Amino acid sequence: MLKMHNINKVFRTEVVETHALRDFSLHVAEGEFVTVTGPSGCGKTTFLNIAGLLETASSGQYLLDGEDVSALNDFQRAKMRNQKIGFIFQSFNLMPDLNLFDNVDVPLRYRGVKAAERKDRIERALDAVGLLSRKKHLPAQLSGGQQQRVAIARALVGEPRFLLADEPTGNLDSNTAEGVMELLHSINSQGTTIIMVTHDAVLASRSARNIQILDGRIIDDRRAHQKAA
Amino acid sequence: MEFGPILRALLRNKLGVMLIALQIAFTMTVTVNAVYIIDQRSERMARPSGLDEANIFHLSSVGYGNNFNESVASTEDLALIKAIPGVVDVTVMNAIPVSGSGSSTGVGIEPDRPETSVQTAMYTSDENVLNALGLNLVSGRAFSTNDVRRGGRDMERSHSVAILTTALAERIYPGEGMQAVGRTIHSPGGRTMEIIGLVERLQTPWPESSFIEQSMLIPEVVDDGSTLYIVRTVPGERDRIMTEVEELLAAQGHERILRNNRAFEETRENSYRLDSVMATILYVVIGTLMFITAMGIVGLAVFSINRRRKQIGTRRALGATRPDILRYFLLENLLISGSGVVLGAVLTLAFNMFLVQTFDMPRIDWFYAPVGMLLLIILGQLASLAPAAKASGIAPALATRSV
Ligand SMILES: Nc1ncnc2c1ncn2[C@@H]1O[C@H](COP(=O)(O)OP(=O)(O)OP(=O)(O)O)[C@@H](O)[C@H]1O
Numbered sequence: 001m002l003k004m005h006n007i008n009k010v011f012r013t014e015v016v017e018t019h020a021l022r023d024f025s026l027h028v029a030e031g032e033f034v035t036v037t038g039p040s041g042c043g044k045t046t047f048l049n050i051a052g053l054l055e056t057a058s059s060g061q062y063l064l065d066g067e068d069v070s071a072l073n074d075f076q077r078a079k080m081r082n083q084k085i086g087f088i089f090q091s092f093n094l095m096p097d098l099n100l101f102d103n104v105d106v107p108l109r110y111r112g113v114k115a116a117e118r119k120d121r122i123e124r125a126l127d128a129v130g131l132l133s134r135k136k137h138l139p140a141q142l143s144g145g146q147q148q149r150v151a152i153a154r155a156l157v158g159e160p161r162f163l164l165a166d167e168p169t170g171n172l173d174s175n176t177a178e179g180v181m182e183l184l185h186s187i188n189s190q191g192t193t194i195i196m197v198t199h200d201a202v203l204a205s206r207s208a209r210n211i212q213i214l215d216g217r218i219i220d221d222r223r224a225h226q227k228a229a
Numbered sequence: 230m231e232f233g234p235i236l237r238a239l240l241r242n243k244l245g246v247m248l249i250a251l252q253i254a255f256t257m258t259v260t261v262n263a264v265y266i267i268d269q270r271s272e273r274m275a276r277p278s279g280l281d282e283a284n285i286f287h288l289s290s291v292g293y294g295n296n297f298n299e300s301v302a303s304t305e306d307l308a309l310i311k312a313i314p315g316v317v318d319v320t321v322m323n324a325i326p327v328s329g330s331g332s333s334t335g336v337g338i339e340p341d342r343p344e345t346s347v348q349t350a351m352y353t354s355d356e357n358v359l360n361a362l363g364l365n366l367v368s369g370r371a372f373s374t375n376d377v378r379r380g381g382r383d384m385e386r387s388h389s390v391a392i393l394t395t396a397l398a399e400r401i402y403p404g405e406g407m408q409a410v411g412r413t414i415h416s417p418g419g420r421t422m423e424i425i426g427l428v429e430r431l432q433t434p435w436p437e438s439s440f441i442e443q444s445m446l447i448p449e450v451v452d453d454g455s456t457l458y459i460v461r462t463v464p465g466e467r468d469r470i471m472t473e474v475e476e477l478l479a480a481q482g483h484e485r486i487l488r489n490n491r492a493f494e495e496t497r498e499n500s501y502r503l504d505s506v507m508a509t510i511l512y513v514v515i516g517t518l519m520f521i522t523a524m525g526i527v528g529l530a531v532f533s534i535n536r537r538r539k540q541i542g543t544r545r546a547l548g549a550t551r552p553d554i555l556r557y558f559l560l561e562n563l564l565i566s567g568s569g570v571v572l573g574a575v576l577t578l579a580f581n582m583f584l585v586q587t588f589d590m591p592r593i594d595w596f597y598a599p600v601g602m603l604l605l606i607i608l609g610q611l612a613s614l615a616p617a618a619k620a621s622g623i624a625p626a627l628a629t630r631s632v
């Protein structure tokens with residue numbers, strides 16, 4: 001599913017050069033649920049952005065779904081994000097001016113799906129996160145946990161093979177976070193590959209695979225043999 | 230693409246959008262009506278005077294000494310001018326068409342019935358007037374030497390012949406103006422005139438007058454101390470001959486001064502100066518308004534894009550291409566401008582109705598409003614192009630990087 005080989009990412013500003021990732025190599029197989037942990041500034045978001053085609057690596061090779069993405073241009077990368085990848089963000093990133101229905105609609109619009117099919121899919125996605133009855137509401141009328149569930153519905157509506165989440169529970173209290181995690185696990189159990197960055201050691205310990213990053217390098221890659229309860 | 234969501238999102242930020250839409254509507258109203266006024270004015274300015282405008286100039290001779298004999302001097306002057314190679318003809322006249330000053334009278338089919346009379350400019354001149362002005366005689370005959378009466382201010386003038394413009398004849402004899410030759414008309418003070426000819430066109434001295442095409446020529450040369458010469462030259466010789474005539478006349482040593490030696494075109498231009506100044510002012514107003522509106526559109530677009538940087542990054546992350554983002558903001562502007570110009574069309578027509586009623590102007594042509602709408606929509610799209618292009622350059626990583 002995801003193959004990174006010797007990925008380097010260097011941010012250059014006028015004063016400093018930051019090596020956000022150094023010789024970063026990783027394989028993630030289809031259907032895995034991988035958590036990524038590490039101290040602030042170690043490169044977690046950078047890894048996720050490169051994995052999700054939001055940024056390009058400075059060097060190294062990245063195969064997504066068997067395709068070498070380093071050769072893709074901006075337009076092709078956008079299309080690939082739209083079709084293969086779902087994103088979940090720490091601060092939900094919903095469009096405040098759009099109601100839930102229109103929010104979930106965003107990725108489908110860019111895919112050019114027909115209106116009737118869009119409606120069908122959006123309602124199923126909202127139903128899956130338990131918010132169909134609120135489809136006309138604005139994000140601001142929802143709690144944080146509900147907003148994140150809308151964001152998950154938006155990430156799932158295009159049925160991506162690959163879900164990337166950057167601290168999806170970072171802005172939620174532990175009970176709400178629990179609900180979101182359950183949702184993610186059930187999505188994973190239906191076959192979607194998930195990579196999730198988190199600060200929460202407990203959440204990380206419960207995933208089947210946890211990667212620890214320090215200073216742009218993987219320092220630990222632990223696989224649990226069975227999910228903790 | 231996504232009209233519905235863009236519209237719904239816009240409706241949640243009404244104030245800024247409404248202000249810009251209003252500004253667009255206002256700009257369109259002012260622009261369309263100003264252009265309409267300019268068009269009306271230019272149409273007026275473009276009306277032909279009936280003269281061979283490019284090849285005519287005029288010159289006045291005003292006597293001052295006791296020994297000045299106007300009729301002797303003018304006979305001499307006319308002969309001298311006419312002898313200059315390149316001069317087509319020369320005449321004396323009481324007033325210059327379209328110059329702003331002259332005399333007018335009323336004429337009618339019945340004597341002393343002012344309520345039935347029609348207003349007309351009254352030009353007095355000699356037998357050379359048609360050729361010297363380049364007028365087009367369409368019926369009857371020109372003045373003959375015998376027709377021309379000469380004398381002082383108090384000479385007998387109760388009966389004479391006259392040449393009318395077809396417009397004047399048509400006003401006096403509605404529907405049968407072209408058959409006016411041979412008929413007699415009357416003007417106040419018991420004066421009667423027999424119509425001997427019709428000219429196609431000869432405008433009055435007053436460009437603002439409501440009867441600008443109604444003029445009458447009387448064969449009469451009055452000695453009143455000053456003589457106005459109108460000279461017509463062959464094409465291209467006017468300016469040279471103007472200088473030559475003035476020098477030649479000055480050398481005659483009569484006790485008079487020569488003044489107002491000017492091309493007819495210049496005189497005409499002076500008369501319409503206010504119109505052209507007004508047109509310039511209106512163009513400046515239009516330009517300024519357009520500029521301010523364009524800046525307003527740019528300002529709103531930049532503001533709303535900066536406010537939504539993270540949203541744009543998120544859209545990019547979710548699969549929007551750069552063209553998608555560009556299109557989004559152009560479409561957003563299209564909706565704003567679209568509502569602006571629809572309101573603008575209503576305001577434009579309302580304002581025009583006000584102009585029509587207040588200033589007695591003809592109603593605006595149907596195509597002005599649609600052209601104005603199109604113009605402002607193009608303006609809006611152009612103004613939002615740069616901000617939209619900038620928005621499309623926002624990195625998808627902003628979705629995760631910014632707070
Ligand atoms: N656009 C950028 N320009 C320069 N440096 C950057 C940029 N983005 C990230 N960095 C640097 O790269 C390093 C890795 O950043 P990254 O965001 O991946 O860390 P992180 O592990 O996600 O941290 P956190 O847990 O605080 O989110 C940091 O030192 C950061 O300052």
Ligand SMILES: [Mg+2]
Nearest residue numbers: 044045046166
């Ligand atoms: Mg981070």
